[in-house]
Amino acid sequence: MIRIVDIQGGFGNQLFQYAFALNLMKKGFKVFTYFGKEYQKGKKNKSYSEERQIIIDSKEFGIKKLNTITYFFLEFFKRIPYFNNRYYQIIFEKDFDNQKKYNYITSFNGFWQDIVTVENSLDEIKKVFLNKKYLSKAEKSRTLVQVRRGDFVSFNNDLKIEFYESALLKINKIIEEIDFDVVTDDVEWVKNNSIFSNAKNIFPPSDDRNEVLNLFKRMLTYKNFIVGNSTFTLWAALISSDKNSKVIIDEKFSYQLNMNESKLFSDWIIVKNS
DSSP, X not given: OEEEEEEOSSHHHHHHHHHHHHHHHHTTOEEEEEEOTTOOTTOOOSSSOSOOXXXXXXXXXXXXXXOHHHHHHHHHHTXXXXXXXXXXXXXXXXXXXTTSOOOSEEEEESOOOOHHHHHHHHHHXXXXXXXXXXXXXXXXXXXXXXXXXXXXXXXXXXXXXXXHHHHHHHHHHHSSSOOEEEEESOHHHHHTSGGGTTOSOEEOOOOOHHHHHHHHHHHTTOSEXXXXXXXHHHHHHHHHOOTTOXXXXXXXXXXXXTGGGOSSOTTOEEEOOO
């Protein structure tokens, strides 16, 4: 049976979709990834936006891409009612049932942000970053804070300053003389809030593949994380943190990820957004 996983969104979302694809492979399915037209190889955006690039190719995770010929054959057969009804279907995340049997060829569309799915494939994902020498066994000590605003502000999904005050206070009670950097898509907002005045570095965002990878490589050198509600820093924490790390996550984001079902990260600290 064939399973096709649509890849969409930024780097954090792409990693969730790869994790979902790896879970399908473990169940014995032949799995392919499909990248929409918005992913143009080598395309560099003029400014940070929702247009995305493929940051790490699916083949690095042992997942083949759906080739052009196969894609056009599928598009052709989808127009034939008999084939489309009996052998092919598209499943959206909201309709997904892990126990249900789907058609011979099934395409999955969603973000699949679920901690159990991640934990089932985390070793394979970590191996990719070890092979790329992004992970080091050197001792880690510093803290990384993610401030995600941008489109989150428009949807009232941004974390308020009180969240960061509470998160930094909790970290300060655990770690003496906290030493931290900030990753943000709103550098001016961070600079205008005194709570971040002790940050050694403030890193802006990028959609450029090489810049994203270089920043993520740097993020994997931190010991502690204030993830907030960002999938980007979440993945750095998932891959890089250990039993001695302190990781703080937004309550709502934790609920969305089903963190209460986690076996590996049950000691993460949950802070409620005001």
